[in-house]
Amino acid sequence: MFVSGSMLVAMEAGRLYSNIFFRMKILFLILAGVNVLVFHRTVYRSVSGWDQERVAPVRARMAGGLSLLLWFSILACGRAIGYSIDYGE
Amino acid sequence: MTAFAEWCQHTAIAEAIRSAPWPFPVIEIFHIAGMVLVFGTVLILNLRVFGLILHSEPVSQIAQDLTPFTLTGLGVQLVSGSLMFMTSAIKFTGNVLFGIKIGLVIAAVAYHFGIHRKVAIAKEAQPNRLRLSAAVSLVLWASVVLAGLGIGVLS
Numbered sequence: 001m002f003v004s005g006s007m008l009v010a011m012e013a014g015r016l017y018s019n020i021f022f023r024m025k026i027l028f029l030i031l032a033g034v035n036v037l038v039f040h041r042t043v044y045r046s047v048s049g050w051d052q053e054r055v056a057p058v059r060a061r062m063a064g065g066l067s068l069l070l071w072f073s074i075l076a077c078g079r080a081i082g083y084s085i086d087y088g089e
Numbered sequence: 090m091t092a093f094a095e096w097c098q099h100t101a102i103a104e105a106i107r108s109a110p111w112p113f114p115v116i117e118i119f120h121i122a123g124m125v126l127v128f129g130t131v132l133i134l135n136l137r138v139f140g141l142i143l144h145s146e147p148v149s150q151i152a153q154d155l156t157p158f159t160l161t162g163l164g165v166q167l168v169s170g171s172l173m174f175m176t177s178a179i180k181f182t183g184n185v186l187f188g189i190k191i192g193l194v195i196a197a198v199a200y201h202f203g204i205h206r207k208v209a210i211a212k213e214a215q216p217n218r219l220r221l222s223a224a225v226s227l228v229l230w231a232s233v234v235l236a237g238l239g240i241g242v243l244s
Contacts, residue, residue, distance in 0.1 A: 076118045
């Protein structure tokens with residue numbers, strides 16, 4: 001996705017830069033990355049303590065919920081870019 | 090068929106979706122999210138069948154646990170897909186790719202619940218048959234995704 005996405009951006013870089021959905025998508029992608037980083041540096045450090053639990057600790061579940069929300073938003077913004085940009089002019 | 094398409098396209102709900110530029114893309118986003126749920130859960134099951142992930146979990150357990158999620162995704166796709174069809178029913182009825190996709194969806198759903206899932210949760214182990222079944226399942230669902238993408242890009 002990074003490789004194919006970079007190629008798509010390279011084709012329409014000028015138009016994409018000013019597109020609100022493109023900006024939101026990049027923001028959500030960065031936030032999704034930060035979410036993973038925070039998860040690994042905090043609650044995941046003690047994973048051996050809750051590895052076999054039926055339900056993970058609340059902070060882990062929050063990270064999971066936030067991740068799903070962010071990725072749905074990334075999908076939505078991605079689709080919206082396709083509708084809000086005139087390609088090939 | 091044409092009469093049915095005409096009727097679909099003139100229902101109040103189809104007119105409402107066409108009345109503004111945003112409803113169709115929003116429905117489409119949910120259709121893609123449903124696809125992610127269906128293809129994602131099928132992929133997890135099949136990666137396990139190929140022995141690539143979740144080695145300590147029985148295949149039958151994974152198949153059973155994933156079923157409600159696959160069904161939820163299919164439900165979302167059925168509702169959103171029907172709404173998108175109704176919006177431009179006449180155009181879709183004449184689209185060859187749309188016809189192919191509906192055929193593939195019916196084949197993939199029938200195969201998943203009629204054959205693949207049954208082989209996966211069967212009491213007696215049939216590893217070779219199950220791996221073959223997983224490969225068929227992935228090819229069918231990938232074809233559905235590609236045909237769907239083709240409809241979106243070409244229409």
